[in-house]
Amino acid sequence: MAANPSIRDRVIAIIAEQAVLEREQVSLEMSLAELGIDSLGLVESIFAFEEEFDISVPFNANEPTESDFDISSVAAIIGAVEKLVAEKEAA
Amino acid sequence: MRRVAITGAGTINALGHDVPSTLAAMREGRCGIGPLVFRDVDRLSVRIGGQVRGWDAESYFNRQEISLYDRFTQFTMLATKQAVEQSGLDFRGKMGFDCGVILGTAGGGVMTSDENYRSVYEEGKNRVHPFVVPKLMNNAAASHVSMEWSLRGPSFTVATACASSNHAMGLAFQMVRSGAARAIITGGSEAMLCFGGIKAWEGLRVMSKDACRPFSANRNGMVQGEGAGVFVFEDWDHARARGAEILAEVAGFSMTSDAADIVMPSQAGAQRAIAGALADARLAPEDVGYVNAHGTGTAANDKTECAAVAHAFGHHADRLMISSTKSMHGHVIGGTGAVELLACIMALRDGVIAPTIGYEEPDPECALDVVPNVARERKVTAAISNAFAFGGLNAVLALRAA
Numbered sequence: 001m002a003a004n005p006s007i008r009d010r011v012i013a014i015i016a017e018q019a020v021l022e023r024e025q026v027s028l029e030m031s032l033a034e035l036g037i038d039s040l041g042l043v044e045s046i047f048a049f050e051e052e053f054d055i056s057v058p059f060n061a062n063e064p065t066e067s068d069f070d071i072s073s074v075a076a077i078i079g080a081v082e083k084l085v086a087e088k089e090a091a
Numbered sequence: 092m093r094r095v096a097i098t099g100a101g102t103i104n105a106l107g108h109d110v111p112s113t114l115a116a117m118r119e120g121r122c123g124i125g126p127l128v129f130r131d132v133d134r135l136s137v138r139i140g141g142q143v144r145g146w147d148a149e150s151y152f153n154r155q156e157i158s159l160y161d162r163f164t165q166f167t168m169l170a171t172k173q174a175v176e177q178s179g180l181d182f183r184g185k186m187g188f189d190c191g192v193i194l195g196t197a198g199g200g201v202m203t204s205d206e207n208y209r210s211v212y213e214e215g216k217n218r219v220h221p222f223v224v225p226k227l228m229n230n231a232a233a234s235h236v237s238m239e240w241s242l243r244g245p246s247f248t249v250a251t252a253c254a255s256s257n258h259a260m261g262l263a264f265q266m267v268r269s270g271a272a273r274a275i276i277t278g279g280s281e282a283m284l285c286f287g288g289i290k291a292w293e294g295l296r297v298m299s300k301d302a303c304r305p306f307s308a309n310r311n312g313m314v315q316g317e318g319a320g321v322f323v324f325e326d327w328d329h330a331r332a333r334g335a336e337i338l339a340e341v342a343g344f345s346m347t348s349d350a351a352d353i354v355m356p357s358q359a360g361a362q363r364a365i366a367g368a369l370a371d372a373r374l375a376p377e378d379v380g381y382v383n384a385h386g387t388g389t390a391a392n393d394k395t396e397c398a399a400v401a402h403a404f405g406h407h408a409d410r411l412m413i414s415s416t417k418s419m420h421g422h423v424i425g426g427t428g429a430v431e432l433l434a435c436i437m438a439l440r441d442g443v444i445a446p447t448i449g450y451e452e453p454d455p456e457c458a459l460d461v462v463p464n465v466a467r468e469r470k471v472t473a474a475i476s477n478a479f480a481f482g483g484l485n486a487v488l489a490l491r492a493a
C-alpha cells in the first residue's frame with residue numbers, strides 16, 4: 001500500500017503533541033523512547049489514534065511486543081495505523 | 092503499647108459468601124474468575140472478572156436498607172455481620188464508645204454513580220432517587236456499620252486505590268495498639284464490576300482478557316474482582332480477659348510513598364514498606380514464612396514486587412513462600428488487602444499456604460517460590476501482606492500466629 005500522506009501527517013501531529021515537540025522535530029526512524037514518550041504517554045497516544053481515525057487499536061501494555069500494533073518507531077506506528085484504517089474501510 | 096488480636100473475620104467475594112467457603116476455595120486453588128454478567132458487557136473489550144455470584148440482597152436486607160445500600164455497602168454489611176458474630180462482641184452500651192470503624196474503598200458507590208449517570212445522560216431523565224448521594228459516598232459503608240452495631244468511637248474511610256484496605260487495617264491496628272480504641276471493625280470493600288467501572292479500567296490497557304496469571308512469564312494483566320473483607324481488631328488483653336478465640340495477632344504495619352509515578356510502581360518504595368512492617372513488628376526476615384503478594388498479574392507490578400521482596404528479605408527470600416490469591420478472586424481494588432488477609436490467617440492458623448493459580452511459565456524476573464497452582468501445607472509463624480497502590484502509596488501489614 002502506498003504511503004498515505006494524510007494519515008502520516010495526522011499520526012505525526014499526535015506524536016509531536018504527546019512528545020511536546022514541533023512536527024518537524026519528529027522523524028520517521030525515531031523510537032518512542034527517543035521522543036521521550038513513556039508508557040502513560042503511549043497509552044494516551046493510542047487513545048488519540050483511536051479517536052482520530054475511529055479505529056480500535058489492539059494493544060496491551062503488559063505485552064507490548066505480542067500485539068500486531070508495532071510501536072518500534074514512528075514509521076512503524078504510521079504503518080500500523082494505516083493498516084487498521086485500511087481494514088476499517090474494507091470492512 | 093498494647094498488643095492487637097484479630098477476633099473476628101467475614102467476607103464475600105467471587106470464591107464464596109463467607110470465610111469457610113473462601114478458604115476452602117483457596118485451599119483447592121479454585122478460580123472464581125469468569126465471564127462478566129451485566130448490562131452492556133458486549134460493549135467492553137474486557138469481559139472477565141471475579142464477580143460475586145448468586146447474590147440476593149433481598150434475603151439479607153429490607154427494602155429501606157436496600158434503598159440506602161450500594162453494592163459495596165451491602166458486601167460490607169454482610170462481612171461485618173460475620174466478623175462481629177465470630178468475635179462475640181456486643182458494642183451496645185459503654186463498649187461502643189471505645190470502638191470504631193475504619194474501612195477502605197477506592198470507588199465507593201460506583202454502581203450507584205453508573206446507574207444514575209445512565210439515567211440522566213443516556214435516558215434523559217431529569218430526576219434521580221433522593222438517596223444517590225448517601226448511597227455513593229465513600230464513607231457510606233463505614234457509617235452504616237457504625238449505625239448497625241452502635242460503634243460510636245473513631246470511624247472513617249480510607250481511599251488509597253488498591254492499598255485502601257491495607258491502609259485502613261494499618262490505621263485500625265495503630266489505634267488499638269495505642270489505646271485510642273479498644274476494638275475497631277476494619278477491612279474494605281469494592282463493587283465496580285459494571286459497564287462504567289470496567290470501561291474506565293479498559294482505557295489503561297493493563298487488563299487481561301483471559302486470565303490473571305501472577306508471576307507467570309506469560310501474564311498479561313490484571314483481572315478485576317469485587318467483594319469485601321472485614322475483621323475485628325481488638326485489644327489483646329481485652330480479648331484474652333473475655334476468653335475470645337484469637338485468629339492471629341496483628342504485629343506491625345508500615346506505609347511509604349514512592350513519590351515517583353502515578354501508575355508505575357517503584358521497587359524502593361515497596362521495599363521500604365516491607366522492611367518497615369518487619370521492623371515495626373520486631374520480626375527478623377527469617378521469622379516470616381509467607382508473603383501474601385500484591386501480585387496483580389501485570390508485567391510491571393510482579394517483577395517490581397519480586398525485586399522488592401528479594402531485597403527486603405535478603406537470603407531468606409529464597410526460603411519463603413509468596414503467593415497471589417488475586418489469581419482466584421481477582422483484584423478487589425480497595426477491598427483487596429482485606430480479602431487477602433484471609434490467606435495470611437489461613438497460613439498462620441491452619442498451616443495451609445494458598446497457591447498462585449494460573450501459573451504456566453517461570454519468569455526469571457519473578458524467581459521466588461510463588462506456590463504455583465497447588466496449595467501447600469507448611470507451618471508458618473509470621474506472615475506479611477503487601478498492597479501497592481496506583482499513585483505509589485504502599486501499605487504492608489505483618490501478622491503473627493496467635
